Amino acid sequence: MMEVDDILFDEQEEARELQFIREQIADETADRLSDELLQWIVAAVANYYVSSGIFEGDDDDFTVDLDEAARNVCQQAAQEGLKLQLDDVRQVVEADLDYMDQDAD
Numbered sequence: 010m011m012e013v014d015d016i017l018f019d020e021q022e023e024a025r026e027l028q029f030i031r032e033q034i035a036d037e038t039a040d041r042l043s044d045e046l047l048q049w050i051v052a053a054v055a056n057y058y059v060s061s062g063i064f065e066g067d068d069d070d071f072t073v074d075l076d077e078a079a080r081n082v083c084q085q086a087a088q089e090g091l092k093l094q095l096d097d098v099r100q101v102v103e104a105d106l107d108y109m110d111q112d113a114d
Contacts, residue, residue: 033104038097050101053082078102
């Protein structure tokens with residue numbers, strides 16, 4: 010069972026991640042994406058990582074094809090009835106990877 014502190018930490022971590030991403034992407038892109046949509050994109054990216062097996066294996070070093078990841082997220086969005094611009098999603102994927110890199114340090 011999750012404790013209140015764990016839930017608060019998760020919410021704070023998510024807020025830091027979204028803020029980091031917003032600071033990394035173009036202003037026009039940030040203006041187009043609500044916090045809810047940005048959260049959805051980040052979750053869709055995570056789903057892509059899991060389904061593609063990117064994190065499988067013993068090696069901590071992995072490669073993400075930004076264009077492939079962005080196309081996959083746009084396909085997921087279309088299935089949900091959402092219309093996203095490929096370049097916007099690509100920027101979010103790249104910023105999310107940057108966040109994970111700096112968070113791992």
